[in-house]
Amino acid sequence: MKEIYLDNAATTPVSDEVYTELMDKYKNIYGNASTLYGLGRESKAVMENARDVIAKSINADPDDIVFTSGGSESDNTAITQTAIARKSLGNHIITTAIEHEAVIRPCEALEKMGFRVTYLPVDEYGNISLDDFKAALDDQTILVSIMTGNNEVGSVMPIHEIGEILKDHQAWFHTDAVQAYGLLDIDVQRDHIDMLSTSAHKINGPKMIGFLYRRKGVNFPSLIKGGDQEEKRRAGTENVPAIAGFAKAVQTITPEEKAHRQAKYLKFKYYIADKLKQNGVEFEVNGRITEDNLNHVFNIWLKGISTYVMQTNLDLAGIAVSGGSACTAGSIEPSHVLVAMYGKDSPRISESIRISFGRYNTTEDLDKLVDAITKIVNRVKTKGVKM
Numbered sequence: 001m002k003e004i005y006l007d008n009a010a011t012t013p014v015s016d017e018v019y020t021e022l023m024d025k026y027k028n029i030y031g032n033a034s035t036l037y038g039l040g041r042e043s044k045a046v047m048e049n050a051r052d053v054i055a056k057s058i059n060a061d062p063d064d065i066v067f068t069s070g071g072s073e074s075d076n077t078a079i080t081q082t083a084i085a086r087k088s089l090g091n092h093i094i095t096t097a098i099e100h101e102a103v104i105r106p107c108e109a110l111e112k113m114g115f116r117v118t119y120l121p122v123d124e125y126g127n128i129s130l131d132d133f134k135a136a137l138d139d140q141t142i143l144v145s146i147m148t149g150n151n152e153v154g155s156v157m158p159i160h161e162i163g164e165i166l167k168d169h170q171a172w173f174h175t176d177a178v179q180a181y182g183l184l185d186i187d188v189q190r191d192h193i194d195m196l197s198t199s200a201h202k203i204n205g206p207k208m209i210g211f212l213y214r215r216k217g218v219n220f221p222s223l224i225k226g227g228d229q230e231e232k233r234r235a236g237t238e239n240v241p242a243i244a245g246f247a248k249a250v251q252t253i254t255p256e257e258k259a260h261r262q263a264k265y266l267k268f269k270y271y272i273a274d275k276l277k278q279n280g281v282e283f284e285v286n287g288r289i290t291e292d293n294l295n296h297v298f299n300i301w302l303k304g305i306s307t308y309v310m311q312t313n314l315d316l317a318g319i320a321v322s323g324g325s326a327c328t329a330g331s332i333e334p335s336h337v338l339v340a341m342y343g344k345d346s347p348r349i350s351e352s353i354r355i356s357f358g359r360y361n362t363t364e365d366l367d368k369l370v371d372a373i374t375k376i377v378n379r380v381k382t383k384g385v386k387m
Contacts, residue, residue, distance in 0.1 A: 001318040004365045008202075008358030009151050009179060009297050010322055014245075015204035015359065021248040022206060025241035033238050034229055043240045050247035054211060057250050058196065059187040066212045066233045067243055071178040074197035074212035075102040075145075077223040077234075078174045082143045082195075083110050085220035089170060090140035096120045096128055096147065096157070097340035102197075103145055103176055104336070116140070122340050126155030126287050133162065141171040148180035152337040152354055153287035154297035156184070163192030172218055178202055178210075179294055182253045183262055194218050200242070204359055205249035209242035265295035265357045268366060272298065272355070275370040281377050286338060286352055298355040299338075301348040302373065305380055310353050310373070317372040322354040 005013070014022070025046065031039025033047050048062070055062040068074045083093065095107055097119045107117045118136040120128045128146070137144075144166060149156045159175055166173045174195035177186055182203035188196060195218060199210040214233070226235030253261075269289045276283055286299035302310055307323040314321055323335075334349050342348050355369070 004319045004368055006355045006357065006361065006365065006369060007320045007322045008361075009354065009356035011201045011207065012204045012358050013360065014206060015249065015252065017252055018205055018245045018248050022241050022245040025244045029240055029244070033240055034227070043238075047238055047240050047243050050243045053247040054250055057186075057253075058181075058213060059189050060213050061216070063231075064214055064216060066214055066230050067238055068210050068212050068234055069208050070201070070210035071100070071176065071197050071199035072102040073223070074199075074210050075100070075174075075176055076106050077212055078195040078197060078214075079103060079106040079143065079145055080110065081220035081223055082172055082174070082218075083113075083115055086142040086172070087115075090142045091115045092138060092140040092142060093117045094120065094133065094136050094141060094144045094146070094171075096122065098122055098126060098150055098152070098155075098337040099145070099147055100151055100176055100178065103147070107145075120146075122155070124341055126150050126153040126337065126341055128157060130158055130161055130165075134165065137165070137169065137171070139170075141169070143174065144171050145174040145176070148175050148177040148184065148186065149294040150337065151179045151297065152335060153299045153341070154179075154294035155287055156180070156293055159193070160191045163190075167192040179297070182250075183258055183294055183296065185255065185258065188213055188215070200246040200249055203249045203253060206242045206245045209239055209246050211246075261359070262291070262295050266291055268357050268361070268363075269295060269298050271363060272300075272366055272370060275366070276300075276373065279370065279374040281374055284348075286341065286348060296357045298357070299352060300355070301352045302377065303347070303351060305377060306350055307352060309380070310351075310376060313376045314353075314369075314372055317368075319369055319372055321369075322356065323352070 029043050029046050031043040033040060033043040051062045051065050055065050093107060093115055095103055111117050120132050122128055146157050146162060148159055163173055172194040175193055176197050178197060178199045181198040194215045196213040201207040222233055222235055224235045229235055229238055282303040284301045286301055311323050338349050338352060
């Protein structure tokens with residue numbers, strides 16, 4: 001049975017182009033990029049070429065790209081180290097209630113250290129209010145960390161407008177662009193972004209490699225202590241093959257390809273919604289279907305069917321999706337995103353699944369998904385018991 005993979009918001013399969021690049025670099029480029037001899041210089045050249053490719057993708061200066069182990073490290077570095085470096089200027093941080101845990105958890109840790117954090121609420125579509133943001137901003141605010149696009153429901157934040165508001169404010173502006181990078185047009189100059197986090201494995205690149213963009217003048221101590229790599233901004237011998245693989249993944253996603261994928265995934269959403277309606281499946285979209293969202297993410301409430309039952313039965317059918325909540329140690333924890341959107345007592349919290357599309361998905365995959373969901377729903381209805 002062929003596995004149908006529809007959890008691309010969690011991670012993506014490595015593309016053929018990236019795989020070929022990785023194998024070549026693992027075999028042939030093995031010198032330490034911090035050494036002065038020939039093999040080291042060769043590794044350094046590969047790494048700096050990749051840095052140029054990646055910098056251009058967000059309209060940044062190559063010197064402002066710091067390679068990390070991925071989005072979580074980049075987020076933690078930007079948030080924690082900014083707070084440490086700027087605590088003499090204030091103790092206030094603004095974020096949202098639907099950030100990834102890599103942002104939420106550092107903020108919670110900083111609260112225990114005496115920092116004040118505002119978690120902006122969202123509406124039923126997963127959007128924040130700019131009026132709420134302006135009301136929260138004060139002369140003690142030193143950092144604003146707001147994601148570009150949400151990983152569970154696909155809502156896109158008003159990054160440009162926030163950047164415009166902050167361009168004359170002391171607060172540094174960080175955005176977690178892990179889900180949006182590779183789908184949306186991101187320009188750190190246009191949007192006045194001071195720090196930006198990404199991860200390669202979301203765009204068919206290798207795992208455990210990402211970058212943190214840091215605008216010139218955004219200075220704070222390295223989170224990882226040790227050597228002087230990355231201009232003393234991130235210690236640790238650079239993973240040159242993974243960095244080269246990351247750049248190869250970036251090169252495959254042209255502006256035209258981004259637009260193509262967004263349009264393709266939007267059609268996928270409508271296709272699934274129409275088929276489910278035709279089959280008499282009771283469901284509602286968590287968030288909304290709109291071209292302005294991250295269209296690879298499709299979160300739906302399947303009324304009366306628990307997340308666990310649906311996800312488990314889909315897995316038995318060879319279809320991989322994510323729960324509307326995070327699975328931890330065999331238990332289902334409520335999705336903080338859906339709680340923020342609908343309240344902790346909403347049945348959506350325990351009856352939703354997240355379908356997320358990727359480069360290799362086809363309408364045939366969607367037909368099999370809809371067929372499987374319909375069979376599971378009908379089986380539950382026949383039993384006459386809520387599951």
